[in-house]
Amino acid sequence: MATTVSTNIDANAAQFVAQTRKMLINGKWMAAASGKTFPTYNPATGEVLAMVAEGDKEDIDRAVAAARKAFENDSPWRRMTASERGRLIWKLGDLIDKHTEELATLESLDNGKPLTVARAADVPLAAELFRYMAGWTTKLEGNTIPLSVPYTPGARYHAYTLREPVGVVGQIIPWNFPLLMAAWKLGPALAAGCTIVLKPAEQTPLSALRLAELIMEAGFPDGVVNVVPGYGETAGAALAAHPDVDKIAFTGSTEVGKMIVKAAAGNLKKVTLELGGKSPNVIMKDADLEIAIPGAASAIFFNHGQCCCAGSRLYVDAAIYDKVVEGVSEQAKKIKVGPGLDPATQLGPLVSDEQLRRVCGYLESGFSEGAKAAAGGHKVGDKGYFVEPTVMVNTKQNMKIVQEEIFGPVVTAIPYKNVEELLPAANDTVYGLAAGIWTTNINKAHSLAAELRAGTVWINCYNIFDAALPFGGYKQSGWGREMGHEALELYTETKAVCARYA
Numbered sequence: 001m002a003t004t005v006s007t008n009i010d011a012n013a014a015q016f017v018a019q020t021r022k023m024l025i026n027g028k029w030m031a032a033a034s035g036k037t038f039p040t041y042n043p044a045t046g047e048v049l050a051m052v053a054e055g056d057k058e059d060i061d062r063a064v065a066a067a068r069k070a071f072e073n074d075s076p077w078r079r080m081t082a083s084e085r086g087r088l089i090w091k092l093g094d095l096i097d098k099h100t101e102e103l104a105t106l107e108s109l110d111n112g113k114p115l116t117v118a119r120a121a122d123v124p125l126a127a128e129l130f131r132y133m134a135g136w137t138t139k140l141e142g143n144t145i146p147l148s149v150p151y152t153p154g155a156r157y158h159a160y161t162l163r164e165p166v167g168v169v170g171q172i173i174p175w176n177f178p179l180l181m182a183a184w185k186l187g188p189a190l191a192a193g194c195t196i197v198l199k200p201a202e203q204t205p206l207s208a209l210r211l212a213e214l215i216m217e218a219g220f221p222d223g224v225v226n227v228v229p230g231y232g233e234t235a236g237a238a239l240a241a242h243p244d245v246d247k248i249a250f251t252g253s254t255e256v257g258k259m260i261v262k263a264a265a266g267n268l269k270k271v272t273l274e275l276g277g278k279s280p281n282v283i284m285k286d287a288d289l290e291i292a293i294p295g296a297a298s299a300i301f302f303n304h305g306q307c308c309c310a311g312s313r314l315y316v317d318a319a320i321y322d323k324v325v326e327g328v329s330e331q332a333k334k335i336k337v338g339p340g341l342d343p344a345t346q347l348g349p350l351v352s353d354e355q356l357r358r359v360c361g362y363l364e365s366g367f368s369e370g371a372k373a374a375a376g377g378h379k380v381g382d383k384g385y386f387v388e389p390t391v392m393v394n395t396k397q398n399m400k401i402v403q404e405e406i407f408g409p410v411v412t413a414i415p416y417k418n419v420e421e422l423l424p425a426a427n428d429t430v431y432g433l434a435a436g437i438w439t440t441n442i443n444k445a446h447s448l449a450a451e452l453r454a455g456t457v458w459i460n461c462y463n464i465f466d467a468a469l470p471f472g473g474y475k476q477s478g479w480g481r482e483m484g485h486e487a488l489e490l491y492t493e494t495k496a497v498c499a500r501y502a
């Protein structure tokens with residue numbers, strides 16, 4: 001029932017969207033218990049792209065039961081050696097590589113991002129994440145611990161810790177990097193030996209469903225990974241509140257993150273959150289503008305500004321402010337806006353009509369409060385959800401467009417006189433996800449990096465991600481970290497074992 005997409009695309013992807021997609025529970029592809037389906041749209045046209053089984057509480061219950069069964073002590077997954085587990089995860093990484101074109105096409109069709117970007121970034125980063133995590137399975141070690149129990153003189157103890165998987169994990173992911181967010185979540189959970197119920201975003205369920213097929217092809221036992229597409233208020237809420245889920249990992253808005261925390265309180269499941277941001281990107285007087293100007297443009301316009309770590313507040317030393325604004329505006333005007341499948345496209349549509357209205361609402365709010373657009377500022381065309389790359393000037397720190405996360409290709413450029421004025425302004429946000437610094441002075445760079453309240457600080461670069469580098473937020477940008485060995489720790493419990501032997 002999906003609309004036809006261009007015949008000029010990867011044949012496997014075209015075939016994938018042509019059929020109603022089911023959900024994966026206990027290794028089987030199933031329709032929703034209710035029989036309901038929901039549409040996912042092509043943001044470049046606003047037309048229905050594919051129909052997908054609409055999971056709800058009953059499907060979540062089934063998926064959690066399957067994940068629990070797969071986590072039982074004598075299950076094939078729990079009996080597997082760490083090395084065998086690692087090889088399966090590595091194989092999944094290789095299968096992703098093998099299907100790059102298909103996955104990148106699905107990502108571009110469903111999310112709107114340029115196919116060229118999905119092919120060069122989203123898909124290989126997802127594959128690499130699994131390979132990085134595969135290596136950790138054999139390295140999750142505990143410690144031996146010397147005891148000095150004062151009230152049992154003469155007694156001797158052998159004590160050690162075990163790192164065990166946290167159990168059944170619920171994972172709820174957003175639509176901005178649908179495949180990569182699935183990888184960030186699944187990789188460490190699988191490496192730690194957990195079983196999983198994953199709920200992709202309703203706007204972009206397709207690549208996670210294709211990934212689920214690859215998971216089965218790789219040979220993971222039934223029930224280890226279950227994927228239930230559906231809406232947040234129904235399927236997502238049921239997963240967050242489920243009494244038999246041991247941990248919930250969520251990426252999305254800060255607003256929904258707070259709801260997840262409340263829902264998780266019922267059984268006090270562990271919670272990790274990767275939430276919103278309003279990241280400051282600072283260009284100092286001595287910066288190399290040849291790299292800082294395109295760097296600042298890419299910090300906000302990459303993925304159409306739909307990155308939780310987007311460099312959305314550009315702070316520029318007043319001495320070079322005009323030059324930088326002119327440079328970033330020139331970059332913005334040069335960006336080729338168009339459908340993601342067009343090889344010339346550099347900036348695709350926003351993901352949904354809702355996001356289009358939200359971003360346009362912020363632009364209007366900025367204008368009504370006195371801000372001006374040095375570049376862009378408007379919606380593009382009547383079909384699809386396109387917005388011009390926009391540079392806002394004449395802004396004040398207390399304006400909504402400076403304080404709130406826009407999640408679109410809109411940067412506010414603000415001059416500063418000195419570091420004493422810069423620091424409080426840069427840190428004046430409820431968020432603390434990321435920050436950027438552009439300078440040729442190494443002392444200034446590291447001293448500012450230490451003072452910015454953010455989980456990631458990029459110096460003379462931006463949006464650099466690596467499976468080994470932890471990512472997450474200070475303040476209301478989240479709890480815990482994704483990627484690196486820190487992510488793994490958050491999917492394990494530490495068990496202390498203490499034995500008296502004399």
Ligand code: ADP
Nearest residue numbers: 173174200201202231232233236237252253256
């Ligand atoms: P955005 O506003 O950018 O769409 P959300 O935070 O609403 O981001 O969505 C991120 C993910 O959270 C999606 O998978 C969505 O379905 C899910 N979600 C939304 N509302 C809830 C909720 N009340 N409980 C659980 N999950 C939710």
